[in-house]
Amino acid sequence: MAPVLGYWKIRGLAHAIRLLFHYKEAEYEEKYYVQGDAPEYSREEWLKEKFTLGLEWPNLPYLMDGDVKMTETSAIFAYLGRKHNLCGSTEEARIRNDMIYSVTTSNRSAFVSMCYNKEHEKMKGPFLESLGGRLEQYSQSLGKRDFFGGSELVYADLCVYDLLDIWNQFEPGCVEKHENLKAYLARIEAIPSIKKFLESEAGMKKGPFNNKIAQWGN
Numbered sequence: 702m703a704p705v706l707g708y709w710k711i712r713g714l715a716h717a718i719r720l721l722f723h724y725k726e727a728e729y730e731e732k733y734y735v736q737g738d739a740p741e742y743s744r745e746e747w748l749k750e751k752f753t754l755g756l757e758w759p760n761l762p763y764l765m766d767g768d769v770k771m772t773e774t775s776a777i778f779a780y781l782g783r784k785h786n787l788c789g790s791t792e793e794a795r796i797r798n799d800m801i802y803s804v805t806t807s808n809r810s811a812f813v814s815m816c817y818n819k820e821h822e823k824m825k826g827p828f829l830e831s832l833g834g835r836l837e838q839y840s841q842s843l844g845k846r847d848f849f850g851g852s853e854l855v856y857a858d859l860c861v862y863d864l865l866d867i868w869n870q871f872e873p874g875c876v877e878k879h880e881n882l883k884a885y886l887a888r889i890e891a892i893p894s895i896k897k898f899l900e901s902e903a904g905m906k907k908g909p910f911n912n913k914i915a916q917w918g919n
Contacts, residue, residue: 704766709743715762723898742914787856798855808892840879
């Protein structure tokens with residue numbers, strides 16, 4: 702039986718997990734939940750099932766893989782990384798994977814908080830002022846490597862790709878200022894299994910990035 706990934710019908714936290722499945726050409730099923738329209742923005746589709754699925758810590762995203770039922774994005778990545786050999790084959794690659802994943806989680810959190818905040822327009826300016834520095838750090842960290850794991854793609858790469866791609870649509874052209882990051886995005890998008898996914902409707906290349914209640918990317 703194929704694993705089931707449950708999440709909102711947006712890119713959000715789950716899209717890099719989807720990229721992992723498609724990169725490895727591993728069979729899986731999606732269980733989408735759709736947030737209601739304004740003004741209620743109901744989450745009833747999820748809430749009515751939340752405590753019926755046998756999840757120890759009910760949350761989205763969740764993964765069900767045979768006897769495994771789990772939540773929390775970082776735990777899901779760690780599990781799938783081990784299962785599909787995407788944690789890094791050397792100690793250096795594993796350290797870089799852990800570090801880059803953590804950094805990217807923090808950067809995503811800062812960005813998403815702005816996107817959902819009702820003061821989004823006021824927060825946008827300060828975030829854009831910080832964006833150049835954030836991208837410069839990614840550029841320096843990648844250096845001349847093909848991937849953040851070095852010569853091998855690790856699961857953190859899929860998280861970085863997803864975030865940089867979203868930033869590049871939030872502020873068009875921001876990634877292109879860094880030749881190595883521009884080439885990095887192109888390198889990942891050229892992987893045949895990922896290319897096929899991104900060109901599909903399920904690939905959500907143009908979003909939605911966030912849920913309907915968000916101020917941007919919905």
